Amino acid sequence: MDLSSINPVLLLASLMVAATPLLFAALGELIVERAGVLNLGVEGMMITGAVSGFIIAVESGSPALGFICAAIAGALLSLLFALLTQVFLANQVASGLALTLFGLGLSALLGQGYVGIKPPSTPKLDLGMLADIPFIGRVLFTHDLMVYLALALAIAIWFFLHRTRAGLILRGVGENHDAAHALGYKVVMIRFAAIAFGGACAGVGGAYLSLVRVPQWTEGMTAGIGWIALALVVFASWKPGRVILGAYLFGGVNVLQLNLQAAGAAIPVEYLAMSPYLVTILVLVIMSAERSRAPASLGRPFHASH
Amino acid sequence: MKLIKHLATATLALGVATGAMAAGHGEKTKVGFVYVGPVGDGGWTYEHNQGRLAVEEHFGDQVETVFVESVPEGPDSERVMTQMALEGADLIFTTSFGYMDPTINVASKFPDVKFEHATGYKTADNVSVYSARFYEGRAVQGLIAGSMTKSNIIGYIGSYPIPEVIRGINSAYIQAKKVNPDVEFKIVWAYTWFDPAKEADAAKVLIEQGADVILQHTDSTAPQAAAQEAGNVYTFGQASDMIEYAPMPRVSSIIDNWSPYYIARTQAVIDGTWETANTWDGIGAGMVGIGEITDAVPADVKEAALALKDAIASGDVHPFTGPLNKQDGSAWLAEGETADDGTLAGLNFYVEGITGEIPQ
Numbered sequence: 001m002d003l004s005s006i007n008p009v010l011l012l013a014s015l016m017v018a019a020t021p022l023l024f025a026a027l028g029e030l031i032v033e034r035a036g037v038l039n040l041g042v043e044g045m046m047i048t049g050a051v052s053g054f055i056i057a058v059e060s061g062s063p064a065l066g067f068i069c070a071a072i073a074g075a076l077l078s079l080l081f082a083l084l085t086q087v088f089l090a091n092q093v094a095s096g097l098a099l100t101l102f103g104l105g106l107s108a109l110l111g112q113g114y115v116g117i118k119p120p121s122t123p124k125l126d127l128g129m130l131a132d133i134p135f136i137g138r139v140l141f142t143h144d145l146m147v148y149l150a151l152a153l154a155i156a157i158w159f160f161l162h163r164t165r166a167g168l169i170l171r172g173v174g175e176n177h178d179a180a181h182a183l184g185y186k187v188v189m190i191r192f193a194a195i196a197f198g199g200a201c202a203g204v205g206g207a208y209l210s211l212v213r214v215p216q217w218t219e220g221m222t223a224g225i226g227w228i229a230l231a232l233v234v235f236a237s238w239k240p241g242r243v244i245l246g247a248y249l250f251g252g253v254n255v256l257q258l259n260l261q262a263a264g265a266a267i268p269v270e271y272l273a274m275s276p277y278l279v280t281i282l283v284l285v286i287m288s289a290e291r292s293r294a295p296a297s298l299g300r301p302f303h304a305s306h
Numbered sequence: 307m308k309l310i311k312h313l314a315t316a317t318l319a320l321g322v323a324t325g326a327m328a329a330g331h332g333e334k335t336k337v338g339f340v341y342v343g344p345v346g347d348g349g350w351t352y353e354h355n356q357g358r359l360a361v362e363e364h365f366g367d368q369v370e371t372v373f374v375e376s377v378p379e380g381p382d383s384e385r386v387m388t389q390m391a392l393e394g395a396d397l398i399f400t401t402s403f404g405y406m407d408p409t410i411n412v413a414s415k416f417p418d419v420k421f422e423h424a425t426g427y428k429t430a431d432n433v434s435v436y437s438a439r440f441y442e443g444r445a446v447q448g449l450i451a452g453s454m455t456k457s458n459i460i461g462y463i464g465s466y467p468i469p470e471v472i473r474g475i476n477s478a479y480i481q482a483k484k485v486n487p488d489v490e491f492k493i494v495w496a497y498t499w500f501d502p503a504k505e506a507d508a509a510k511v512l513i514e515q516g517a518d519v520i521l522q523h524t525d526s527t528a529p530q531a532a533a534q535e536a537g538n539v540y541t542f543g544q545a546s547d548m549i550e551y552a553p554m555p556r557v558s559s560i561i562d563n564w565s566p567y568y569i570a571r572t573q574a575v576i577d578g579t580w581e582t583a584n585t586w587d588g589i590g591a592g593m594v595g596i597g598e599i600t601d602a603v604p605a606d607v608k609e610a611a612l613a614l615k616d617a618i619a620s621g622d623v624h625p626f627t628g629p630l631n632k633q634d635g636s637a638w639l640a641e642g643e644t645a646d647d648g649t650l651a652g653l654n655f656y657v658e659g660i661t662g663e664i665p666q
Contacts, residue, residue, distance in 0.1 A: 010514045018507060108346060115348055116527065116550025118534065214506045216531040219346030220376055223501040254504070258511040261494045262461070269467075269665035273497040 006259045012139040019251030021205040023150045025229035026243045028201025035194035036174035036297035040096025042202050043226025044103020049074040049203025050210040051107040054217045063122040074203020075196040082195040086188045089301050114217045122212050158240040174295035177302040235284035250280045338395035339373035342402035343500040349525035350545040354401045357564030364569050379404025387412040391419045397575045439588030441477035442618045443560035445625035446611050447542050451519040452482030452489050453607040454540050461512030462493045463522040467665045469653045471523045476657045477625045502528035547597040559597030590619040631658035
């Protein structure tokens with residue numbers, strides 16, 4: 001075993017990149033579920049974001065515009081889900097699954113002319129002096145804007161949920177929609193907004209995949225990240241801080257296990273390959289040993305007739 | 307309980323009836339394809355789909371084709387195959403190693419439907435297996451890779467530790483070692499055939515650890531994109547030409563050409579001459595193609611690579627020719643001896659010089 005060939009600086013730096021798409025998608029879904037809606041269409045919204053962000057970035061030459069359009073595309077697709085489940089009271093699980101299938105098909109169609117094209121590169125943020133700090137500078141301050149935006153978003157969501165009135169209302173809707181309705185809050189409108197926000201986040205996460213992490217467009221390129229994001233929200237007990245921890249753990253252990261393999265570590269590869277899933281679940285389960293539970297109205301349909 | 311039983315019988319009878327109807331129809335032959343990835347993966351599944359399109363073009367109205375993409379290996383694939391057989395497919399191509407047991411299971415339930423399983427080794431009265439000698443192409447890649455590397459570290463992204471992949475690693479290593487005795491292989495198992503993000507991560511990790519040539523045995527073009535971003539890294543197209551990444555990083559490729567085989571087998575079903583077969587063709591028969599070697603490769607290396615390709619095609623050179631030892635140092639092939647197909651089909655060890663263990 002030659003562990004000296006693993007560069008810890010590069011390892012930690014790539015960890016942050018590997019975790020970002022997952023973090024975006026999971027944070028979006030966290031808001032959706034906190035509002036009491038279970039949207040299983042994360043994968044579909046991600047891949048739609050991935051393809052639309054890619055197309056716009058290639059056509060306009062601007063990755064920033066690509067990310068914005070990915071957010072819009074993800075939100076638009078999620079509104080379809082919102083319409084089905086909030087207005088027509090369709091089953092949320094079935095609608096979410098349908099959204100994933102629809103997103104995968106739609107993205108394959110849209111992306112047909114864009115296979116094998118290189119997207120414009122997303123510029124790294126120039127943080128000047130900070131990047132020159134030994135070790136920490138290279139690990140923390142040499143990324144593109146989106147990596148920091150994901151972290152900022154997590155903090156903003158925590159602040160929103162626990163320190164603002166609007167956040168309190170959103171949580172109220174998720175815990176007991178009948179009570180929220182009786183208090184005069186527009187449950188359906190609030191849920192529409194939460195679903196659209198979740199869609200936008202998933203779209204951005206997908207675009208990060210196609211514009212930065214891979215970077216290319218390939219059909220079906222999310223390959224299950226949306227499902228991992230869904231699981232992560234549950235294991236993180238619907239708390240933004242734990243979502244960050246989970247996403248970074250998952251991304252980190254994944255990159256670490258590939259590094260260990262390449263360095264020829266004497267650990268059986270099977271264990272290494274399953275380690276990202278195992279470690280993430282274990283840590284989050286142990287952390288959530290104290291009392292924590294799902295939003296009480298999660299997945300239940302709301303009809304304002306009574 | 308009784309109702310369920312009745313229902314099951316009815317469904318079964320219906321299935322048999324539709325199956326019989328399709329077989330008795332005799333007008334259109336229906337050919338099904340089960341794919342492990344999306345048809346737009348730019349690699350493995352893309353080439354199988356090109357084969358399907360070639361069948362459609364060749365037979366026109368005589369044949370109808372159906373396909374299901376991104377079918378997970380395992381029980382799910384059994385459901386897809388059963389569905390295809392129930393819908394009247396006469397011939398079904400299952401195009402991934404992990405479909406081996408499901409194919410055998412479903413085939414035993416539909417004796418009148420012909421099955422063709424790619425890269426496996428289990429046959430039955432109505433199940434043939436076919437594969438290409440990708441390792442012949444890997445030998446050519448190994449020669450180029452060994453000549454091109456400056457760091458003497460070649461990264462290899464494996465999918466699953468199955469004989470097909472292990473043959474490729476060995477074959478590439480043997481040739482790379484011949485032209486560059488200092489060469490070292492770093493092997494990473496991705497445990498997936500298709501996951502662009504993971505494949506890109508694997509490529510980046512290998513590049514970070516000093517590899518300046520990346521060989522991949524996964525299906526997407528993600529490692530090519532990662533290498534392009536890193537610059538000064540060479541890659542090879544896998545399964546498909548991946549010419550979009552030429553001349554750098556992609557300097558050559560292995561191209562799977564399934565069309566002639568698919569057309570021949572479909573013809574056999576139409577003629578009623580289909581028989582269980584075990585086909586394993588290489589460069590010589592045209593099942594394995596070597597994509598254009600770009601100008602990023604020096605002329606003398608290109609010449610040597612093409613010479614090796616021709617020698618393999620004509621049968622003068624076998625990529626596994628002794629003297630070769632196994633990884634543990636024990637003797638495998640004596641001077642001038644070549645590996646037989648049986649050993650190659652079940653190859654489960656590295657040759658001497660490769661470090662690391664094969665996951666069991």
